[in-house]
Amino acid sequence: MEVYKVVYSPSELQEMIEHAQNSELLAYDTETTGLNVRKDKVIGFSISGKVGYGYYLPLFKWNGSELEPIWSMDVAEKVLNIIKSKKLIMHNASYDVRITKNSLNIDLLDSLYCDTILLKHACDEERPFGLKDIAKKIQHELGLDVSAEANKEQLDMIESIKANGGAVTKECYELFKADVDKIGIYACKDTDLTLRVFNYYSELLTKEGLDRFFYKDETMPLMKEVTIPMESRGVPVDVELLKAAQAEISVDIAEVERQIHELIEPHLGLFYDWYVGKELKQSTTGEFPQLLCEYADLDLPKTKAGRYSIAKKGVESLPDSEYKEFLLGNAWLSKEVVADIKSMWLKRLPEHPFNISSKHHLAKLFFDTLKEPPVTKTDKGNPQMNDLFLDSVKDKYEFVPLIRVYNKLNKLKSAYIDRFLERQEDGIFYPSYNQHRTISGRYGSDLQQLNRPYESAEGVHPAVYKYTNMVRKFFISGDDHAFIDADYVSLEPFVFSHVSNDNGLKAIFLNGHDFYSTVAIATEGLEGLSADKKADNYLGKVNKNLRQKAKAYSLGIPYGMEEYALGKTLNIPQSEAKRLINQYLNAYPELKKWMERSNEMCVTQGYVKSEAGRIRHFPKAPKIWYSHGKDILDSLKLWSKYHERPKLYQQMKFLRKEVKNSLNNAKNFQIQSLAASITNRACIAINRELKRLKIDGYVCAQVHDQIITRVPEEHAERCRKIVQYLMENTYKISLPLSAPAEIGKDFYEAH
DNA sequence: CGGGCGAGCGCC
DNA sequence: AAAGGGCGCTCGCCCG
Numbered sequence: 001m002e003v004y005k006v007v008y009s010p011s012e013l014q015e016m017i018e019h020a021q022n023s024e025l026l027a028y029d030t031e032t033t034g035l036n037v038r039k040d041k042v043i044g045f046s047i048s049g050k051v052g053y054g055y056y057l058p059l060f061k062w063n064g065s066e067l068e069p070i071w072s073m074d075v076a077e078k079v080l081n082i083i084k085s086k087k088l089i090m091h092n093a094s095y096d097v098r099i100t101k102n103s104l105n106i107d108l109l110d111s112l113y114c115d116t117i118l119l120k121h122a123c124d125e126e127r128p129f130g131l132k133d134i135a136k137k138i139q140h141e142l143g144l145d146v147s148a149e150a151n152k153e154q155l156d157m158i159e160s161i162k163a164n165g166g167a168v169t170k171e172c173y174e175l176f177k178a179d180v181d182k183i184g185i186y187a188c189k190d191t192d193l194t195l196r197v198f199n200y201y202s203e204l205l206t207k208e209g210l211d212r213f214f215y216k217d218e219t220m221p222l223m224k225e226v227t228i229p230m231e232s233r234g235v236p237v238d239v240e241l242l243k244a245a246q247a248e249i250s251v252d253i254a255e256v257e258r259q260i261h262e263l264i265e266p267h268l269g270l271f272y273d274w275y276v277g278k279e280l281k282q283s284t285t286g287e288f289p290q291l292l293c294e295y296a297d298l299d300l301p302k303t304k305a306g307r308y309s310i311a312k313k314g315v316e317s318l319p320d321s322e323y324k325e326f327l328l329g330n331a332w333l334s335k336e337v338v339a340d341i342k343s344m345w346l347k348r349l350p351e352h353p354f355n356i357s358s359k360h361h362l363a364k365l366f367f368d369t370l371k372e373p374p375v376t377k378t379d380k381g382n383p384q385m386n387d388l389f390l391d392s393v394k395d396k397y398e399f400v401p402l403i404r405v406y407n408k409l410n411k412l413k414s415a416y417i418d419r420f421l422e423r424q425e426d427g428i429f430y431p432s433y434n435q436h437r438t439i440s441g442r443y444g445s446d447l448q449q450l451n452r453p454y455e456s457a458e459g460v461h462p463a464v465y466k467y468t469n470m471v472r473k474f475f476i477s478g479d480d481h482a483f484i485d486a487d488y489v490s491l492e493p494f495v496f497s498h499v500s501n502d503n504g505l506k507a508i509f510l511n512g513h514d515f516y517s518t519v520a521i522a523t524e525g526l527e528g529l530s531a532d533k534k535a536d537n538y539l540g541k542v543n544k545n546l547r548q549k550a551k552a553y554s555l556g557i558p559y560g561m562e563e564y565a566l567g568k569t570l571n572i573p574q575s576e577a578k579r580l581i582n583q584y585l586n587a588y589p590e591l592k593k594w595m596e597r598s599n600e601m602c603v604t605q606g607y608v609k610s611e612a613g614r615i616r617h618f619p620k621a622p623k624i625w626y627s628h629g630k631d632i633l634d635s636l637k638l639w640s641k642y643h644e645r646p647k648l649y650q651q652m653k654f655l656r657k658e659v660k661n662s663l664n665n666a667k668n669f670q671i672q673s674l675a676a677s678i679t680n681r682a683c684i685a686i687n688r689e690l691k692r693l694k695i696d697g698y699v700c701a702q703v704h705d706q707i708i709t710r711v712p713e714e715h716a717e718r719c720r721k722i723v724q725y726l727m728e729n730t731y732k733i734s735l736p737l738s739a740p741a742e743i744g745k746d747f748y749e750a751h
Numbered sequence: 752c753g754g755g756c757g758a759g760c761g762c763c
Numbered sequence: 764a765a766a767g768g769g770c771g772c773t774c775g776c777c778c779g
Contacts, residue, residue, distance in 0.1 A: 169752090169753060169754090170753075170754070171753080309752085355775085357774070357775080358774085358775060358776090359758075359759085359774085359775075359776095360775070360776075361775095384758085385758090385759095386758080386759065386760095387759080387760085407759090407760095408760095410773090410774090411759090411760070411761080411772095411773075411774090414772085414773060414774085415760090415761075415771095415772055415773060416761090419772080419773090432771095437769095437770075437771090438769055438770060439769075440768085440769060440770095442763085442769065442770075443770095444769090444770055444771075445770085445771080446771060446772075447771095448761090448762055448763075448770075448771075449760090449761040449762045449763095449770085449771060449772075450761080450762075451761065451762085452761090452762075491763090492763085553767095555767080555768090556767050556768090557767080558767090559767040559768055560766095560767050560768085561766085561767040561768095562765085562766045562767080563766075564765070564766035565766055565767060566766090566767090567766095568766090569767095574766095634764095635764040635765050635766085636764060636765090637764095638764075639764050639765095643764090653764080653765090656764095656765085657765090660765090660766090664767060664768070665767095665768070665769095667767090667768090668767075668768040668769080669768085669769095671768085672763095672768065672769060675763095676769095703762070703763065704762085704763045704769085704770095705763065706763085
């Protein structure tokens, strides 16, 4: 039985301290008032140094109206300083380290030894990564019965929060309102679990030969020296520019909206009928019951938004009436009532019921009212409303191009203006950087999708051009600082030329030629053209189109792209696409062999390893391969063999997809993952060097093959050289990497 | 009303 | 018959 203790008395405190002192490794977890590490407070923390044990030091308790101190900050500090002298294990360490520093003023970063999310990720890259989810997944190995207990501690706590009047929604999870005992036991359970998960995966890590990769070369150093500093310091944003952009784009959107409504009006006849019918169908959800409540003046509580709350409880307490029976779902309303409500509603229809950003509305209008044929269907077989369709009717309806403008402007506003304005804190945006969200070891981040600026305004709607090219200007280096921005030149092509060890591919880079042009020339057997950027007959200059084509397949083909997809992207017949693929692979025979070796590794050993050491597992592929052999990949064979037995056929198709995906992923992983390691290790090296030189600079953003470092302006030029050198030389491959670095004051200039 | 999800589109 | 990889965010819609 577990020993979980909530520390109240001095003797219990002594016990906790001794437990910490006697442990070499300590799992550590904070309980807090919320998820914002800068605004929220630590209300207590737990430790476990031994499986089955846990101690929680409560610092605050909820007394019904406010948080009341329990143990003083001096005691917290004393205990934390002991904890700090140990090797710490945390689940999602960035969060606990940052909130401990901000709220309790103790920096545990140097003591961080292992993040169990990352440990699990190194051994098992598949989701989920929540502590409880992991525990559940490996409960047999841990000797636990997590599901039988059904997370008792968590359920107890949620109940306790509710009982004390707290909210438990995702947006507003008021854990701090639970009883201290409940929080404490929950916290102890967490650190105990963290320790068990650590023990379990530590063994696996060693077995897989990943200790060095994890502790020394990449994972934990990246977490401690890059990820946590990057998330802590954030990126300054130009709040005034954001505010101005928000105001201006709203006006522009309103104007486009006005134009669309004006042009669309004559087409709306049938749509209007549909809308009126749909919106007013007798239903206990949506608009209808709202109107009914108003019509019948029902005494129901209202929500914050001023709408009636149609909860069962409230309805049941109403006096008996036909309305009550309807709302309870027992009877329909009389025709007269429905007619009254309808006329009530018609009088207050929105001026423009047509919602331009609703695909549903657009689909109704185009496919039903205007009888336009869809271009594509969704996976579920419904007519698809997308940009491809809108493109197909853009010449027929004047408002169609405006719809695209409207959608783009709205996307720009919500995703790239409103979001950053809402989330910035005192002029700093704090991005998330997750090391475990991608299988390849790339970062998963919410700051990696900033629009690329247009190179010219030609053919672009002026408003779309204006705001698209503004997005990167929101991110600024701030007073006395500058950005050093460096992108690797064609990182993935460099890496896969290196990995495949194809001399033809490698020669391209060794000669300093343009990759895509060379591939185009070799694949298509072009004569009289050069891949030398300085030559008069440089393909990129003479025939941009052919170079562009090569861009589509030179990376796609090694990742398993087939003639269908290639034909589609290039808009050429499949036969032509097939010819290109064959010629490409024949032009680079070692690449072809590497692809075959990758396939082999995937289906025989069930995993592949990047050169840098990261592993991706394909547990199912070898089993399927062993049972079915290579025929499993042949769709036509599968069809002829199994189509008369539909259920079995579905299963076989599923297996086929599984193997096919594994084979493609095995190839992609080795490239993408090595590229990620190259960038990640450069980030570590940059931060180390800046620290060594006592320059207050740091990697403040990373976008897969791009690193943006923020440095004091006075050191900008020196740092520019350092960044470039370290990107090009930290992780060496058999080709000379190139990462020209530039100085800029914002993300736009830096680009 | 909140949570989950598909579709679409942003990036490499 | 099925036909390249890795993500995150927003929207509308649907459901409980």
